[in-house]
Amino acid sequence: MDTAYASACNCFNPRLKQILGGLPEEYQCLVQEIRLKKAAPLVLVTASHVLYPNLYGQPTLPDRGVTVFSEEIDEMFHFLCSGAVYSHSEEIRKGFVTAKGGHRVGIVGKAITEKGQIVSVTQVDTLSLRVCRDVPGCGAAIVSYLYDGRRLNSILLASPPAGGKTTLLRDLARTLAKDGIRVCVIDEREEIFPAESGFDSGVLCDVLRSFPKAEGIRRAIRTLSPRVIFCDEIGDESEAAAVMEGFHSGVRFVLSVHAAQKEDLFLRPCLRRLFSDGEMDFAVLLKDRHTPGQIRQVISGKELRNAVFGTDSPAGCLYGGRPAQSL
Amino acid sequence: MGLILLLGVCTAAGLLKAFELKRRIDQLKALLLTVEQWEREMEFSNADIPRLMGISGEGKDCPVLMHLRYEPTDRSLEACYFRAKQETYKEMCFQSDDWIVADRFFSQFGKSGTVGQKDFCRGIRAQLQAQIEQAEAFRLRHGKLYAAGGFLCGMLVFLLLI
Numbered sequence: 001m002d003t004a005y006a007s008a009c010n011c012f013n014p015r016l017k018q019i020l021g022g023l024p025e026e027y028q029c030l031v032q033e034i035r036l037k038k039a040a041p042l043v044l045v046t047a048s049h050v051l052y053p054n055l056y057g058q059p060t061l062p063d064r065g066v067t068v069f070s071e072e073i074d075e076m077f078h079f080l081c082s083g084a085v086y087s088h089s090e091e092i093r094k095g096f097v098t099a100k101g102g103h104r105v106g107i108v109g110k111a112i113t114e115k116g117q118i119v120s121v122t123q124v125d126t127l128s129l130r131v132c133r134d135v136p137g138c139g140a141a142i143v144s145y146l147y148d149g150r151r152l153n154s155i156l157l158a159s160p161p162a163g164g165k166t167t168l169l170r171d172l173a174r175t176l177a178k179d180g181i182r183v184c185v186i187d188e189r190e191e192i193f194p195a196e197s198g199f200d201s202g203v204l205c206d207v208l209r210s211f212p213k214a215e216g217i218r219r220a221i222r223t224l225s226p227r228v229i230f231c232d233e234i235g236d237e238s239e240a241a242a243v244m245e246g247f248h249s250g251v252r253f254v255l256s257v258h259a260a261q262k263e264d265l266f267l268r269p270c271l272r273r274l275f276s277d278g279e280m281d282f283a284v285l286l287k288d289r290h291t292p293g294q295i296r297q298v299i300s301g302k303e304l305r306n307a308v309f310g311t312d313s314p315a316g317c318l319y320g321g322r323p324a325q326s327l
Numbered sequence: 328m329g330l331i332l333l334l335g336v337c338t339a340a341g342l343l344k345a346f347e348l349k350r351r352i353d354q355l356k357a358l359l360l361t362v363e364q365w366e367r368e369m370e371f372s373n374a375d376i377p378r379l380m381g382i383s384g385e386g387k388d389c390p391v392l393m394h395l396r397y398e399p400t401d402r403s404l405e406a407c408y409f410r411a412k413q414e415t416y417k418e419m420c421f422q423s424d425d426w427i428v429a430d431r432f433f434s435q436f437g438k439s440g441t442v443g444q445k446d447f448c449r450g451i452r453a454q455l456q457a458q459i460e461q462a463e464a465f466r467l468r469h470g471k472l473y474a475a476g477g478f479l480c481g482m483l484v485f486l487l488l489i
Contacts, residue, residue, distance in 0.1 A: 013402065075402065075403065078403060078437070078438060079402045079403065081375075081437070082375035082376055082377060083375065083376030083377075083403055083404045083436075083437045084369070084373075084374070084375040084376050084379075084437040085437060085438055085439055085440060086369055086373070086437065086439070086440050086441040086443075086444050087369075087373045087374065087375045089440050089441055092440075119440075120440050
C-alpha cells in the first residue's frame with residue numbers, strides 16, 4: 001500500500017478505512033484528495049480522474065458509490081481534532097485541520113461570525129483531505145536556479161492549487177539544509193514538515209510550526225540567523241512586508257503563491273511589491289494539478305520587474321523600495 | 328463460634344456500606360478535581376485529549392479515571408471513557424445521578440470551542456459540587472446508621488439464635 005495513502009486512511013473510521021484500503025494499488029499512489037460530504041458518495045480525486053469507490057474499494061459509477069453518513073463526518077472531525085475541538089480553534093477558524101502525517105483537511109460548514117470576523121466553523125458537512133506526499137529529489141530541476149554553489153537566489157514558486165508547491169518547498173529546504181546552508185521553514189499550517197510525519201528536514205533546517213508567516217519570518221531573522229527562509233502561500237501585505245524586511249536583512253527567500261499564469265503574478269499587490277525591489281531572482285511557474293511539480297516556465301527577476309514597471313524601469317521606483325541610484 | 332462469626336460478618340457489612348459512602352464522596356471529589364484540571368489545561372496549554380488523559384491518571388481515588396487511556400484503536404474520549412467505566416464499574420461507588428453527570432462530561436468534553444467548553448465545564452462543576460454536597464449529607468445521616476446497624480443486626484441475630 002502507498003505509504004502516504006495508508007497514513008491518510010488512518011484518519012478515517014474503520015468502515016471507510018476498509019473501503020479506502022480496498023482501492024487498487026495502481027490508483028492509491030495517484031490519489032490527491034479524499035472528499036467526504038454528508039449523505040453523498042465518498043470521492044477520491046486524482047490528477048486526471050474522480051473516483052467513486054464501492055463497498056469493496058473498487059471504482060464504480062457515482063450512484064453506486066459508498067454513501068458517507070452524517071455521523072461519520074462528525075466523528076472524523078472530532079478525531080482529527082484529537083477529541084479537542086478547542087485546541088484547533090485557530091486552524092478551524094481558517095478552515096482547515098492538519099491531520100497526523102501532515103494531511104491538510106479542509107472544513108466546510110457554517111461559519112460563526114463576531115463583528116464580521118469568522119470565529120469558528122460548526123455544522124461541518126464536508127471534509128476534504130489532501131494527501132501529503134514526500135517526494136525526495138522532486139526539486140532537483142529547481143535547485144540550479146536556487147543555488148549554484150556560490151550564490152543563493154530568491155525564488156517564487158507559482159502554480160494553481162494542488163500543483164505541487166508544498167512538496168517542492170519541502171524538498172528544496174531539505175536539499176539546502178543537507179548542503180550545509182542554514183534554512184528556516186515558516187510552516188504556518190504544519191504542511192511542509194508536519195510534526196510526527198517522520199519527514200526528514202535535515203539538521204540545519206529549523207521549522208517554525210504554526211507561526212503566522214509574518215511573525216515567523218521576523219522571529220527567524222532575529223533569532224535563528226538563516227540564510228534562506230521558506231514560506232508557503234504568501235498572500236497578504238503584512239507577509240510581503242515581512243519578506244521585504246528579510247530581503248533588506250540579507251536573507252534569501254523561497255516562497256510559493258497561487259497563480260495559474262504569468263499575468264496573475266502581476267495582478268496581486270503584495271507580489272508586485274516583492275518584485276519592485278528586484279530582490280526576487282526567479283519566478284518558477286509550475287504546470288497544473290495534472291502534472292504536479294513540473295516546471296512550465298522560469299521568469300527572471302529582471303523580467304518580473306519589467307513586467308510590473310515597464311521595460312528597464314529602475315528597481316524600487318514604486319512602493320518605497322531602494323532608490324535607483326543606490327543600486 | 329459460628330454466631331460470633333455471623334456477628335462479625337454483619338458488623339463488617341455495615342462498616343463496608345458506611346465506607347462506601349465515604350468512597351463515593353472521594354470519587355466525586357476526584358472527578359471534580361479532574362474537571363478543574365482539564366479546564367485549566369484547556370485554557371492555558373490547549374492540551375488535547377490524550378494529554379489530558381495523562382493528567383486524569385492522577386485521580387487515584389477514582390478507578391474510572393485511573394483506567395482512562397488512549398488505545399491506538401480509540402477514536403474518541405467517549406469510547407475510552409465507556410471502556411474504562413465497564414472495566415471499573417464494580418469498584419466505583421457512584422449512584423445513578425453521579426454516573427449521569429460523569430457520562431455527560433466525558434461524552435461532550437472537547438466537542439466545541441474554548442468558550443463553549445468553559446461554560447460546559449462550569450455547568451459540570453456545579454453539578455458535581457451539588458452531588459458532593461448531597462453525598463456528604465447522606466453520609467452524615469446514614470453513615471453511622473449503617474455502621475451501627477450492621478453490628479445491631481448481627482447482635483439481634485446472635486440473640487435470636489441463642
